[in-house]
Amino acid sequence: MLTLPVIHAMGDIAVKPGSVLGMRTIDDFELVYFPAGTRSVYEIDRGPFALDRPGVVFTCPGEPHRYRFDPSLPTRHLFVHFECAAIREAFCRPDHDREHFRDWSVIAGGSLIPSMLKQMLKIAHIKPTGWQRRASVLLMGVLEEWQAIEEDESMSAASLPAPIMRAMDYMEQHLHRQITIEEIAASSGWTHEHFTRMFVRWMGIPPQKALLERRLRRAEQLLIQAERTIKQIAYDVGFTDEHYFSRMFKRTRGMTALEFRDRFADPLFRHLAVIEEEEAAYPLNRHFVVLDHGDSR
Structure with a gap:
């Protein structure tokens, strides 16, 4: 048996x-x-x-x-x-x-x-x-x-094309300020149109959405680990409008930034992050x- x-x-x-x-x-x-x-x-x-x-x-x-x-x-x-x-x-x-x-x-x-x-x-x-x-x-x-x-x-052996990897690195290094898709495309070495087309092909989402997601993930980290106001964190991750940051956070995470911080401040959940x-x-x-x-x- x-x-x-x-x-x-x-x-x-x-x-x-x-x-x-x-x-x-x-x-x-x-x-x-x-x-x-x-x-x-x-x-x-x-x-x-x-x-x-x-x-x-x-x-x-x-x-x-x-x-x-x-x-x-x-x-x-x-x-x-x-x-x-x-x-x-x-x-x-x-x-x-x-x-x-x-x-x-x-x-x-x-x-x-x-x-x-x-x-x-x-x-x-x-x-x-x-x-x-x-x-x-x-x-x-x-x-x-x-x-x-x-x-x-x-x-x-398969991996992302080098231009896509350069673009992703560029996003990560410049999350603290306003950057355009044109700048990101230029960092890849491709034209704007070709970059956008290839980015969607390899990543499954437009570069604008990928950039927003990276900003919000960085914000999650700061909300848990940094003693800063919601407004300061919004600026830290490249948003110029605190209210727009709050709307995007609530829309994608299902809770406000303050609720996110309060939830994960609980020692029971201190090592966890939202699963999307x-x-x-x-x-x-x-x-x-x-x-x-x-x-x-």
């Missing part, structure tokens, strides 16, 4: 820029999925791993490890802590080869891992009849998918802990 993994806890959270987790060890196994590449780093005795592409981190019991999250942007990740007899047996063999369990695996588009993890969280939230077994079956599928990953070298997802089948920024008697919180 197939022995299913036993889930201890899972969640979908985003930590604020610059957060550090560890150095720590855990008693069970942990699989963490990062849906987007960031400047976060996973550190273990086998070396640091740059989490610069969507992928999965796998940690075994007793292994000291640490996460240094992206210093400038919130980092979202979905995680599950679990026990699995088959993996435990393989991990504890005298001839155990740790390379069989990769620390960091890049996930190409089309992987089932993200959808299965989200379905697990949905089930844990709704708790239908037999939900624990269903979640464990899904986790078994996640583990099978993860162990079957073979990096597509062509996908691994229009619809979710389960509460975001929440841990589901599976208890022995079949309940969860």
Whole structure:
């Protein structure tokens, strides 16, 4: 009879820029999925791993490890802590080869891992009849998918064109002042028209929207970490009109800048940042802990 993994806890959270987790060890196994590449780093005795592409981190019991999250942007990740007899047996063999369990695996588009993890969280939230077994079956599928990953070298080598990267860097370096799309395009070396067309092609949004989003993300960081007024922060991230900043913040974040600051000033949420997802089948920024008697919180 197939022995299913036993889930201890899972969640979908985003930590604020610059957060550090560890150095720590855990008693069970942990699989963490990062849906987007960031400047976060996973550190273990086998070396640091740059989490610069969507992928999965796998940690075994007793292994000291640490996460240094992206210093400038919130980092979202979905995680599950679990026990699995088959993996435990393989991990504890005298001839155990740790390379069989990769620390960091890049996930190409089309992987089932993200959808299965989200379905697990949905089930844990709704708790239908037999939900624990269903979640464990899904986790078994996640583990099978993860162990079957073979990096597509062509996908691994793919990156943004250099002009787009220069433009993104230019945005980041000049968020504190008013800049135009013409200036950003000039930094890329392309004409305004060609830059805008290529930016949408590679990034999926117009450069104006990308610039606004970067300003608001910087504002989030300052709201949490800086003792400055809303007006001062608006100016710090390149807005010349405090009221326009407030309208854009409320429209995109679903709360005012002051509400955002008050929410994340709570020590319980001090390491979290807003997850931007229009619809979710389960509460975001929440841990589901599976208890022995079949309940969860």
